[in-house]
Amino acid sequence: MSGDFRLKGGRIDKNCEINFTFNGQSMRGYLGDTLASALLANKKHLVARSFKYHRPRGIFSAGSEEPNALVTLVKDNHSEPNLRATTIELYEGLEAKSQNHKGSLEFDLMRVNDFLSPFLSAGFYYKTFMWPKKFWEKLYEPVIRAAAGLGSLDMKSDPSVYDKGFLHCDLLIIGAGPAGLIAASEAANNGLKVLICDEDFLLGGRLNSDDEKIEGLSSVDWVRKKIGELKKLKNVRLMNRTTVYGAFDHGIFGALERKTDHIVNSHGKPRQVLWKVYSKRSLLCAGASERGISFGNNDRPGILLSSALRSYATRWAVKPGEKIAVFTNNNDGWRTARVLREKGCNVVAVIDSREDTSEQLYGINSYKGKTVVTTSGIKRIKSVTLNDGTKITVDCLGISGGWNPNIHLTCHQRGRPEWNHKTHCFIPGETPIGMKVAGSANGLFGLSEIIQETIAKTQAICKELNFTTKKATQIKASSQNLDIEPLWHVAESKARAWVDMQNDVTTKDIYQSHMEGFRSVEHLKRYTTLGMATDQGKNSNIIGLAIMAQIQKKPIEEVGTTIFRPPFTPISIGALAGRGRGKDFRPYRLTPSHKWATENGAIFVEAGNWLRAQWFPKNGETFWRDSVNREVKETRTSVGICDVTTLGKIDIKGKDAGEFLNRIYANNFGKLPIGKTRYGLMLREDGIAYDDGTTARFSENHFVMTTTTANAVLVFRNLEFYRQCIWSDFDVHLISTTDMWAQFAVAGPNSRKLLQKIVDKEFDISNEKFPFMGCKEITVCDGIIARLFRISFSGELAFELAVPTRYGDSLIRVLMEAGKEFQVTPYGTEALGVMRIEKGHAAGNELNGQTSAQNLGMGRMISKKNDCVGNIMSEREEFDxxxxxxxxxxxxxxxxxxxxxxxxxxxxxxxxxxxxxxxxxxxxxxxxxxxxxxxxxxxxxxxxxxxxxxxxxxxxxxxxxxxxxxxxxxxxxxxxxxxx
Amino acid sequence: MKKAKALNQTYIRQWNKKFMIINHPILGPRDANEFVYKGDAELLNRPHWTPNATKRATYAEQEEFHDYLYLRNNPAGEHKELWYHEQGDRSWLIITRDTLTHQISKVELVREFLKEKVT
Known part of the structure; x- marks a missing residue:
C-alpha cells in the first residue's frame, strides 16, 4: 500500500491489511483504522457534499463530533445512512458510499445550489413556501424539499439483531481517557464496583493521540499498563465501543454498545446492545472537543481541527498533507505543529491570532497577530490568504479555536452550564444528582491538574458511599496552559464563513436572523437550523452563540445557552426497539386449547395479549363468514364449544367479600345465594360503565369474579386500589386466577347431554338441580376438580366448565370426543360475537368509556342501598x-x-x-x-x-x-x- | 380488536418509558417500570356517602364527589402520589416526589399509612 501517506508508529496494526471500498473504489487500510483515517491515508479528502449548498466537504474531526464526513454503509444487503466516517471502525470488505449528491461525488449536479446561495439563506423555506398554492405540489415538495436532507433511508427492514440489557455499579465512569482510567483504578482499589464506558474502540482517549509523559512512561505505554491492571480487577468492567448517551433520574443512564459493527460477519450475534445502567454515583470524564474558527471558505476539504491532525498523525500514522499550516488562537495549535513536524510532516506556517505569544518553532514561518480571511481550492484547499494579504500555498490546514468541555450529560437534567472566562468555554453548572465531573470535561486542560482533580473527586465519591479510602496514588505528569485569546469569527472575511458546516449555516445567516428579530438562542437555532441534525452542534453551537453575543454587544453568558438533551450521539431506531419487533413487539399468551386449535386449522386473532381462535374453517369453506355462519347455526341447533380462558378471573375471599363486591359493582352482590352466579356491571367513579362480567358465590366468604379479556389487568388493579386505599378495614383478599383455570363455554341445546357424559356421576346437573345461573364445584373425568357455571353469553342453554389449566388441553379433546354424537362444533371469537349481538349483550364496542348504565338500559340495576363506585355520580341529572x-x-x-x-x-x-x-x-x-x-x-x-x-x-x-x-x-x- | 389495543398500551411502557427508581419499603430499590402510576394521593380521601332509596344525592353531596374526582392540585415541587407495584407485591404506595426534579423523598405503604391515621 502506498507508504507515502503513512508515517511511522501509530496504534494501528500494519501487519494486518484491510480491504474496503469507497464509492466502489477499492482501498486498503490497517486494523485499528477508522474509515476516516483510512480515507486520508488513501489521500481522499473530499468525502461528502454539504446539506444545502452541496459544497465539497472533507473530514473535519477525528471523533463523534464530526459534522461533514457522513457516509452510508452497506452491510448484509442493507444500507444505513448518516454514519460518521470518523467513528466507523474499518473491517474487511467494508462498503461505504458518500451521500447527498446527484451524479458523482466529484461532479455533483446539485452544486449549482452553491451559486444560488444568495437566495438560499436563513429562513428560505419559511419565505419561499408561501405562495402560489399550487407550487406546493409541483415545485416545493417534489423538487426543493427532495433536494435537501441528509442521506436516504434503506426502505427495507433492518436485518440486524439488537438487544437490551441492564447493568449495576457503584460508580459509572463515562470516558476512558486519563481522568477516567485514573478514577477507575482509584475507585476499584478502594473496593467500589466500577463500570467504565468509552465510545471509542480504543481506550485511552486523547492519550492515544497526544504524546504525554505520565509516571515516567509515554502516554501510550501508560494506557496499556493501566488497562492491563484494570482488566485483572474483578470489580471493574471496561466497556469500549459503548456510548453513554443519556443521564436520567436517580442515577440511571442509557448506554449503547456496538457489539459487532466492526466485524464482517456477526454470526447472528446482536449488532448493538442498549444498556440501562443503574449507578450509585457517576463521574463524567468525557473530555473536551476542539472547536473551529469561522473565516472565509473555512469548509474546504483539507481543513481539519488541529487536534484531529495530531490524532491522524499520532494514533493512525497518517500524513494528512504535504504542506500543512495551522491557524490558532491558543497554544494547542503550536503543539499540533510541533507534533506534526516531529512525525516528519512538512509544516509550512503557524498563523496565530495572538500578537504577544512567546510560542516559536524553529524553521516554521509564524504569522503572529494574523488571521486567515479566505482560502482557495475546490476539491481540496490550495492556499490560505491572511488579513495582511499574504498568500500561503498549503494542502492542509489545522484550526484550533479552543476546546469545549463535553458537558452534554450534565445538561440532561436541565443543568445550565456556566461560562468560564479563563478558558473561554462552558463548564458544567448544576449536575444530575450523584454526578461529578472531572478532567477536561470540567474545563481543565493540563494533564497534571486533571490527574490531581480526578483523584480528589474519586476519593470524595468513595467516602460518600462509605468506602474507606486508601492513601491516594501520586501520579506525575506533564502540564500545559492553553493561554487562549478568544477568536470566533474573522471579521475581515468577505467570503462566506461557515459556523455550522453540517447545516450550512454561515455567519451571514446569524447576522440576518438577528436583523429579522430572531434574537433568542432558541429562535436562532430554529430559524437557521444551527446546531441541528446528527452532530447537534458539537462544534458549532458556541461559535454561533459567540457571534450572536458580538452582534448584541453582550457577554456570551448573557446571550443564553442552549442545553443538550439525550442522545449524545444518534441511536438507530432498531437499537431502541431491541427484540421488540414484529411478533415480538410484545409477549403473547396462548390459551390452553391453542395446540388443539392449531391442529384443527383455527385462524387466530390477537385479543389483548392473547391469541384466540377466531374461526375454524372446514374443507370447502373459502370465505370466513361461511365458517362463522356454520359455527353459529350448529351451536344454536346442537352444541358448540369455545375457549373462554382469556376472560379475567379473580378469586375474592374474606368475611367482607360480599360487602366489598356490593361496593365494587353497581348492583348488589351481598345477597347473592351460595351456588349462584350473577351478572355484574362495574362503573367508574364518574358514573360511566367500566366493565362487566359474572361473579359466582361458592361459599359464604368465597366469590369468583370474571372480567372482560381486555380489562382483566385493569379491573384487578382497581380492586386492589379499593381494597388497600379506600376500604382498607375490610377483611377481603384477592388473587388473580386467570392463568390457573382453563375455561370452556359449552353452549347449545345439547350442551347438558354432552357434559353429563364427562361430569362425574355424583353431580346432578339437571335443570332442577342445577338451574340457570347456578355454580358448583364438581369433578369431571373421574375426579379432576372443576368449576361449573350455568351462564350463557350465546343465549342458548349453556355452561362454562373450568378445570386447572394443566388439564385444559385434555379437556378440549375429551369434550370434542364426547360431543361427536351431537356433531359438536368448536367456535371462535367471530361466532361468539355474532351470537352476543343476536342476543343483545353489550361488549367492548358498547362499553366504550362514554356510556352510562342508563345508556345501556341498565339504569335500574344501580344500587340505592349502599355507596358503590359510581352510583352517586350516575345520579347526575344529565345521566337521567x-x-x-x-x-x-x-x-x-x-x-x-x-x-x-x-x-x-x-x-x-x-x-x-x-x-x-x-x-x-x-x-x-x-x-x-x-x-x-x-x-x-x-x-x-x-x-x-x-x-x-x-x-x-x-x-x-x-x-x-x-x-x-x-x-x-x-x-x-x-x-x-x-x-x- | 378495540380492546386489544387498550392492552397494548400497558405493555409498551416496559423497558424505557420510566427512568426512575422507587425505594419500596419492603422490597428495596426497584425500577419504576414495575410500577403503575395512578395520581394525586388525595384520591385516598374519597367522600363518605350513604344513598337514599327515595331521593337523589343532594347537590352538595354531588359537588363533594365532583371535587374529589376532578379537582387536583398541580404543585411545582413536592407532590404526594399513588403508585401501584403491579409487577411486584401488588402494594399501593404513597410516594412523595418533587415534580421539578423527580427526587423521591418518601415511599410509604398505603395500608401502613391508613393504619397510623386511625390509631
Whole structure:
C-alpha cells in the first residue's frame, strides 16, 4: 500500500491489511483504522457534499463530533445512512458510499445550489413556501424539499439483531481517557464496583493521540499498563465501543454498545446492545472537543481541527498533507505543529491570532497577530490568504479555536452550564444528582491538574458511599496552559464563513436572523437550523452563540445557552426497539386449547395479549363468514364449544367479600345465594360503565369474579386500589386466577347431554338441580376438580366448565370426543360475537368509556342501598335525560342491505349534521339465524322508539339507507332457551 | 380488536418509558417500570356517602364527589402520589416526589399509612 501517506508508529496494526471500498473504489487500510483515517491515508479528502449548498466537504474531526464526513454503509444487503466516517471502525470488505449528491461525488449536479446561495439563506423555506398554492405540489415538495436532507433511508427492514440489557455499579465512569482510567483504578482499589464506558474502540482517549509523559512512561505505554491492571480487577468492567448517551433520574443512564459493527460477519450475534445502567454515583470524564474558527471558505476539504491532525498523525500514522499550516488562537495549535513536524510532516506556517505569544518553532514561518480571511481550492484547499494579504500555498490546514468541555450529560437534567472566562468555554453548572465531573470535561486542560482533580473527586465519591479510602496514588505528569485569546469569527472575511458546516449555516445567516428579530438562542437555532441534525452542534453551537453575543454587544453568558438533551450521539431506531419487533413487539399468551386449535386449522386473532381462535374453517369453506355462519347455526341447533380462558378471573375471599363486591359493582352482590352466579356491571367513579362480567358465590366468604379479556389487568388493579386505599378495614383478599383455570363455554341445546357424559356421576346437573345461573364445584373425568357455571353469553342453554389449566388441553379433546354424537362444533371469537349481538349483550364496542348504565338500559340495576363506585355520580341529572341515548337493535329495511358499524342515525327528512345527529351504530353482524344483518347501537330515547324507521348514514362509505329500530334481543327475547 | 389495543398500551411502557427508581419499603430499590402510576394521593380521601332509596344525592353531596374526582392540585415541587407495584407485591404506595426534579423523598405503604391515621 502506498507508504507515502503513512508515517511511522501509530496504534494501528500494519501487519494486518484491510480491504474496503469507497464509492466502489477499492482501498486498503490497517486494523485499528477508522474509515476516516483510512480515507486520508488513501489521500481522499473530499468525502461528502454539504446539506444545502452541496459544497465539497472533507473530514473535519477525528471523533463523534464530526459534522461533514457522513457516509452510508452497506452491510448484509442493507444500507444505513448518516454514519460518521470518523467513528466507523474499518473491517474487511467494508462498503461505504458518500451521500447527498446527484451524479458523482466529484461532479455533483446539485452544486449549482452553491451559486444560488444568495437566495438560499436563513429562513428560505419559511419565505419561499408561501405562495402560489399550487407550487406546493409541483415545485416545493417534489423538487426543493427532495433536494435537501441528509442521506436516504434503506426502505427495507433492518436485518440486524439488537438487544437490551441492564447493568449495576457503584460508580459509572463515562470516558476512558486519563481522568477516567485514573478514577477507575482509584475507585476499584478502594473496593467500589466500577463500570467504565468509552465510545471509542480504543481506550485511552486523547492519550492515544497526544504524546504525554505520565509516571515516567509515554502516554501510550501508560494506557496499556493501566488497562492491563484494570482488566485483572474483578470489580471493574471496561466497556469500549459503548456510548453513554443519556443521564436520567436517580442515577440511571442509557448506554449503547456496538457489539459487532466492526466485524464482517456477526454470526447472528446482536449488532448493538442498549444498556440501562443503574449507578450509585457517576463521574463524567468525557473530555473536551476542539472547536473551529469561522473565516472565509473555512469548509474546504483539507481543513481539519488541529487536534484531529495530531490524532491522524499520532494514533493512525497518517500524513494528512504535504504542506500543512495551522491557524490558532491558543497554544494547542503550536503543539499540533510541533507534533506534526516531529512525525516528519512538512509544516509550512503557524498563523496565530495572538500578537504577544512567546510560542516559536524553529524553521516554521509564524504569522503572529494574523488571521486567515479566505482560502482557495475546490476539491481540496490550495492556499490560505491572511488579513495582511499574504498568500500561503498549503494542502492542509489545522484550526484550533479552543476546546469545549463535553458537558452534554450534565445538561440532561436541565443543568445550565456556566461560562468560564479563563478558558473561554462552558463548564458544567448544576449536575444530575450523584454526578461529578472531572478532567477536561470540567474545563481543565493540563494533564497534571486533571490527574490531581480526578483523584480528589474519586476519593470524595468513595467516602460518600462509605468506602474507606486508601492513601491516594501520586501520579506525575506533564502540564500545559492553553493561554487562549478568544477568536470566533474573522471579521475581515468577505467570503462566506461557515459556523455550522453540517447545516450550512454561515455567519451571514446569524447576522440576518438577528436583523429579522430572531434574537433568542432558541429562535436562532430554529430559524437557521444551527446546531441541528446528527452532530447537534458539537462544534458549532458556541461559535454561533459567540457571534450572536458580538452582534448584541453582550457577554456570551448573557446571550443564553442552549442545553443538550439525550442522545449524545444518534441511536438507530432498531437499537431502541431491541427484540421488540414484529411478533415480538410484545409477549403473547396462548390459551390452553391453542395446540388443539392449531391442529384443527383455527385462524387466530390477537385479543389483548392473547391469541384466540377466531374461526375454524372446514374443507370447502373459502370465505370466513361461511365458517362463522356454520359455527353459529350448529351451536344454536346442537352444541358448540369455545375457549373462554382469556376472560379475567379473580378469586375474592374474606368475611367482607360480599360487602366489598356490593361496593365494587353497581348492583348488589351481598345477597347473592351460595351456588349462584350473577351478572355484574362495574362503573367508574364518574358514573360511566367500566366493565362487566359474572361473579359466582361458592361459599359464604368465597366469590369468583370474571372480567372482560381486555380489562382483566385493569379491573384487578382497581380492586386492589379499593381494597388497600379506600376500604382498607375490610377483611377481603384477592388473587388473580386467570392463568390457573382453563375455561370452556359449552353452549347449545345439547350442551347438558354432552357434559353429563364427562361430569362425574355424583353431580346432578339437571335443570332442577342445577338451574340457570347456578355454580358448583364438581369433578369431571373421574375426579379432576372443576368449576361449573350455568351462564350463557350465546343465549342458548349453556355452561362454562373450568378445570386447572394443566388439564385444559385434555379437556378440549375429551369434550370434542364426547360431543361427536351431537356433531359438536368448536367456535371462535367471530361466532361468539355474532351470537352476543343476536342476543343483545353489550361488549367492548358498547362499553366504550362514554356510556352510562342508563345508556345501556341498565339504569335500574344501580344500587340505592349502599355507596358503590359510581352510583352517586350516575345520579347526575344529565345521566337521567329522558331523551338520552339508549342501546337498541337495528334491522335494515331492505333485508339484503349490509349494515356498517360507525354509521350515524338521523330522523327521516333531516339534514345530516352534528345538530341533527341522534346516535350511532356500535356493532353489526350477519345473523345466520335471521338471515340478514343486525346491528346494535345507541340512539336518542331508543327504548321508546321501537318500530320507528330512521336513516343510517355513513358518509365515509357514502351509504345512506333506512333502518328499523328494534329490541336489542333479536333472538329468544324471553330467554326460554337459556332456562331450558 | 378495540380492546386489544387498550392492552397494548400497558405493555409498551416496559423497558424505557420510566427512568426512575422507587425505594419500596419492603422490597428495596426497584425500577419504576414495575410500577403503575395512578395520581394525586388525595384520591385516598374519597367522600363518605350513604344513598337514599327515595331521593337523589343532594347537590352538595354531588359537588363533594365532583371535587374529589376532578379537582387536583398541580404543585411545582413536592407532590404526594399513588403508585401501584403491579409487577411486584401488588402494594399501593404513597410516594412523595418533587415534580421539578423527580427526587423521591418518601415511599410509604398505603395500608401502613391508613393504619397510623386511625390509631
Amino acid at each position: 335525560d329522558k331523551d338520552g341515548l339508549r342501546l337498541v337493535g337495528f334491522k335494515p329495511m331492505t333485508r339484503s342491505q349490509q349494515l356498517k358499524a360507525g354509521a350515524h342515525f338521523f330522523s327521516k327528512g333531516k339534514k345530516y349534521n352534528m345538530d341533527t345527529d341522534e346516535g350511532w351504530m356500535t356493532s353489526v353482524a350477519y345473523s345466520p339465524i335471521l338471515e340478514h344483518y343486525i346491528g346494535l347501537g345507541y340512539i336518542k330515547n331508543g327504548s321508546n322508539r321501537l318500530g320507528e324507521k330512521v336513516m343510517s348514514v355513513d358518509l365515509l362509505n357514502n351509504q345512506i339507507f333506512e333502518v328499523e329500530i328494534v329490541s336489542p334481543h333479536f333472538l329468544d327475547p324471553e330467554g326460554e332457551r337459556l332456562r331450558a
